[in-house]
Amino acid sequence: MGSGSRSYSANPSDYKLLEEVGYGASATVYHAVYIPYNEEVAVKSLDLDRCNSNFDDIRKEAQIMSLIDHRNVVKSYCSFVVDHKLWVIMPFMAQGSCLHLMKAAYPDGLEEDAIGSILKETLKALDYLHQHGHIHRDVKAGNILLDTNGEVKLSDFGVSASMFDTGDRQRSRNTFVGTPCWMAPEVLQPGTGYNFKADIWSFGITALELAHGHAPFSKYPPMKVLLMTIQNAPPGLDYDRDKKFSKSFKEMVAMCLVKDQTKRPSVDKLLKHSFFKQAKPPELSVKKLFADLPPLWTRVKALQLKDAAQLALKRMPSAEQEAISQSEYKRGVSAWNFDVEDLKAQASLVQDEDDIAEITEEDENKFFSSNRDASDSQSSVDKRNSDNSQQDESTLQVGGNDVPHNDKINGLVAEATESTSEKDVGTSKIKTQAVKAGKTQSGPLVPGTVLGHYLPERGRLFESYAQSCLSILIYIAPRTAGVCQIWLWWPVGA
């Protein structure tokens, strides 16, 4: 591993790109060698044309990463532009993320001793960041990286915010770009304000993710996750169902997942919890997880092939349909800009009339029983893996009135992933609710926002989402003069 005191050049020809070891919404990560030192590094190549943020913000994030100096936080050695890509040079974490590890080898989650070590190291990273005034804002298993010696590092400052910033950056904390399953309730409610305690909620969700192999609500589309996070009791480890986990682990998770942010513990307090006092050193509990596994790039390749095979199994639309669905998707996403208060008001109307508000994990089977798709017949491991890829691809951007990069976006931009159901909406009843003029605004198409999350397979998203009776579909259709309608679809007889 490279030392922080050594300098790395900004010359791309000094880096030899080897295998691809990861990919995110806007980046591809390569295993590489820094030729002058003959040292393994990771090169994260961010496609600037597909990024959510403007170049200045990306550069600021890269600068923050380069100032980081903590053994549990991934720092960047340097960053520079190559064609339309920003290359961020980082230490290579040879076992990749916890998410990839679980997808490849532990689909039902990890053992408690490994979870304890991973979470404790992650807490140390958060302690450092919070003490230096940073809210990470995207704590999740996909951003916890592991090295072969068991080392654990928190990565990805793509959406981090500084608590000490003023001006535009400070106001940007009214906005949030993140992954909905991990987002705290206060983050989903613009205007309430949030602080470093949002990371504690995400940390609690990450604990559940490591325990089960997937985050709570991960099988649902983002809109539903948003409603469930706001309306339902917080998720947690079940005293009966999760018998294999200790009482102190369950208590620790329950402390993090309190809806009232003022009642959540600080990192400092959490570190004193008995669960972390007992945690083993990672070289004892984490290192053994990779003992029998092939190298990271082989695992990543296998996961890519599996994802591609699952996609191919689904109905492939013709090229023409694809083009239409892509443009509809872009139009749909740009139109999904509205006030969360309006969404909640609409949701409460539905709740009164149709008695669906308290959506529990138990209820959902009953509620959506007529909408199981063909993938139910696949093995549970396959299904969980596809759930995980779904959660990877689901993001929400929630904002207040003052959005720095996307001038006119007001409210929430949501994107859903491919639905698991192929059922026809023809069997559904359609309900229309008029929304008061002026309260709900549709903003202009913001290329960064749409393209930032756009991948070819997501082009079919709008179409399949509309076809889905798996869940309530909320579609904001833009109307002139700021008047919008919300259409809700759900299965007849639900």
Ligand SMILES: Nc1ncnc2c1ncn2[C@@H]1O[C@H](COP(=O)(O)OP(=O)(O)OP(=O)(O)O)[C@@H](O)[C@H]1O
């Ligand atoms: N330094 C590294 N060493 C090894 N693997 C890495 C490294 N950084 C990232 N990865 C792998 O690449 C994947 C994607 O990286 P990253 O999360 O930074 O991309 P991203 O575009 O920001 O993703 P997202 O926005 O979806 O969280 C990670 O989940 C991890 O598996």
